[in-house]
Amino acid sequence: xxxxxxxxxxxxxxxxxxxxxxxxxxxxxxxxxxxxxxxxxxxxxxxxxxxxxxxxxxxxxxxxxxxxxxxxxxxxxxxxxxxxxxxxxxxxxxxxxxxxxxxxxxxxxxxxxxxxxxxxxxxxxxxxxxxxxxxxxxxxxxxxxxxxxxxxxxxxxxxxxxxxxxxxxxxxxxxxxxxxxxxxxxxxxxxxxxxxxxxxxxxxxxxxxxxxxxxxxxxxxxxxxxxxxxxxxxxxxxxxxxxxxxxxxxxxxxxxxxxxxxxxxxxxxxxxxxxxxxxxxxxxxxxxxxxxxxxxxxxxxxxxxxxxxxxxxxxxxxxxxxxxxxxxxxxxxxxxxxxxxxxxxxxxxxxxxxxxxxxxxxxxxx
Numbered sequence: 361x362x363x364x365x366x367x368x369x370x371x372x373x374x375x376x377x378x379x380x381x382x383x384x385x386x387x388x389x390x391x392x393x394x395x396x397x398x399x400x401x402x403x404x405x406x407x408x409x410x411x412x413x414x415x416x417x418x419x420x421x422x423x424x425x426x427x428x429x430x431x432x433x434x435x436x437x438x439x440x441x442x443x444x445x446x447x448x449x450x451x452x453x454x455x456x457x458x459x460x461x462x463x464x465x466x467x468x469x470x471x472x473x474x475x476x477x478x479x480x481x482x483x484x485x486x487x488x489x490x491x492x493x494x495x496x497x498x499x500x501x502x503x504x505x506x507x508x509x510x511x512x513x514x515x516x517x518x519x520x521x522x523x524x525x526x527x528x529x530x531x532x533x534x535x536x537x538x539x540x541x542x543x544x545x546x547x548x549x550x551x552x553x554x555x556x557x558x559x560x561x562x563x564x565x566x567x568x569x570x571x572x573x574x575x576x577x578x579x580x581x582x583x584x585x586x587x588x589x590x591x592x593x594x595x596x597x598x599x600x601x602x603x604x605x606x607x608x609x610x611x612x613x614x615x616x617x618x619x620x621x622x623x624x625x626x627x628x629x630x631x632x633x634x635x636x637x638x639x640x641x642x643x644x645x646x647x648x649x650x651x652x653x654x655x656x657x658x659x660x661x662x663x664x665x666x667x668x669x670x671x672x673x674x675x676x677x678x679x680x681x682x683x684x685x686x687x688x689x690x691x692x693x694x695x696x697x698x699x700x701x702x703x704x705x706x707x708x709x710x711x712x713x714x715x716x717x718x719x720x721x722x723x724x725x726x
Contacts (some may be wrong), residue, residue, distance in 0.1 A: 368523070388714055415459065418499040418528070420508070421719075424536050424567035425614040427456035432562045439561065448563045453671050454493075456538070456567060457518055457613050457620060459717040463510055464611050466621050466653045468671040479503055480697035485643040490636075492516060492673050494651040495525070496611045496623045504667060506530065508538070514609045514625035516649050516673070519632050527703060532710050536567040573618030574722045579660035583614040583686075584721065587713035589624060594709050597699070612693075612713050614656060616721035619693075620667055621653035646673065652682075663687075665695070691715040 429448045431439040441449060454467030459535040469491040497513035510525045528539040542560030576584075589610035594602040608627035614620045632641050654670030667682040693713045700708050704723040 362533075375686050394691050397483060415501075416503050416521075416531075416537045419531060420458045420501065420529075420536070421460050422458060422461075423570045423617040423619055424456045424458075425570055426452060426456075427535065427566045427568040428565040430566065432564070434560060434562070436562075444561060446563050449530070450491075454565075454567075455619060456536075457586075457615055457619075458499070459719055461510075462496070462586050462611070462716060463499045464621060464623055465493065466623070466651060466671065467493040468660065468673075472625050486637065487644045488673060488675055489516065489624055489645050491643040492651070492671075493582055494623050494649070494673070495520065496609075501529075509525065513611075514623060514649075516645060516651065517632070517637075518629040518645060518648075521612050521629070532566075534569050538565045538567065539563070540565070570615075570617035570619065572616045575657070576616070576618060576721070577658060577660065580656075581656040581721070582688060583620075583656070583658065583693070584616055585614065585718040586716040587612040588716050590692065590712040590714045594702070608649075612718075614719075616719055618655050618657075619653065620656040622651060622667075624650040625653075649673065652677065657711065 385544045409698075410713070429452070431444075431448045433439055450469040452467050452469045454465070456465040457463060459476060493516065493529060494519075495510070495512050495515035498513045499508055499510040501508055507526045507528045512520050512523050512525065515521050525540070527541075528535045530539075540563060542562050573580075589607050589612070591606060592604050596602065605626070608623045610622070610624035612620070612622050628642060629648045630644040632638075632645075638646060650668045650673065652667070652672040655668045657668065658665050663685055665684050665686050667684065670679055672678045672680075682697065684697055686696075687694040689703055691714060693715070695711045695713070697709055699708050
């Protein structure tokens with residue numbers, strides 16, 4: 361149930377931190393909002409929290425899976441499932457990952473494969489994009505006011521890249537609650553967010569901490585941490601290099617829970633003209649961003665890591681395993697997918713990732 365403190369926050373988040381309307385990740389729109397000024401109870405609670413062995417930043421580190429989404433109106437009362445069923449009710453699979461300096465979030469509502477060849481049609485692309493949330497970048501924790509400030513190095517929604525998200529957070533035993541800005545039904549969405557006089561809908565996303573995996577092995581532990589895209593190389597089988605379009609930003613994450621996620625963004629992406637994409641804008645977004653997530657396993661003898669894709673921005677790829685040959689060079693990881701055919705010739709691709717951080721399962725709090 362929403363607390364009195366939560367209800368007070370609903371009425372105080374009225375100033376926009378950046379002029380952007382963002383996809384909420386569960387089929388709605390949301391405005392990035394500034395945190396409220398702390399009241400006396402906030403300051404007192406922050407002081408009491410300072411005596412804890414672990415501060416909030418340390419407690420966040422780890423992998424969290426979406427457990428449920430709670431929906432409230434502006435007074436803090438739970439919303440009936442009959443009210444605005446397109447916002448926060450669809451079953452979704454999601455993960456949020458923290459390493460102490462960087463974070464990444466991915467969520468996907470239940471999605472059906474298009475069953476078409478040659479890429480999705482614009483309408484299919486719109487459905488895929490609106491059912492998927494992906495963003496990544498560095499973050500900082502404001503313990504006094506109880507929010508996480510994430511600078512978006514990249515986002516599936518091109519209007520958000522370079523902006524900030526500032527959800528409130530709280531801990532409930534082994535669960536993390538993230539409270540984003542209010543959302544509003546489509547008919548009330550404007551370029552500035554919810555229309556004047558619209559109270560909006562408050563979601564509380566409840567995440568459960570995942571336990572450490574017991575199946576990683578020594579070779580699997582070498583993958584753990586956050587990696588940043590360096591470059592992609594493509595060569596023919598006789599070694600001739602092929603000019604290759606590069607990504608502007610991207611994270612690859614392997615966690616001690618045995619899960620992975622990838623987020624990749626092209627440069628010079630087409631911005632949405634409105635708060636929600638058109639079918640053609642969604643199609644462009646789908647072609648300029650790549651993301652999937654799921655468990656991973658390592659076959660050390662064969663030098664293969666397999667990404668078991670439980671979620672994928674392109675629904676046709678959900679459940680399709682992605683094997684990658686791997687090589688470690690100092691603080692760099694090189695992944696090589698199977699040979700593919702491009703324009704009638706066989707091509708070998710190498711994806712180079714630079715290490716940003718290491719996640720130590722022996723040190724991670726669970």
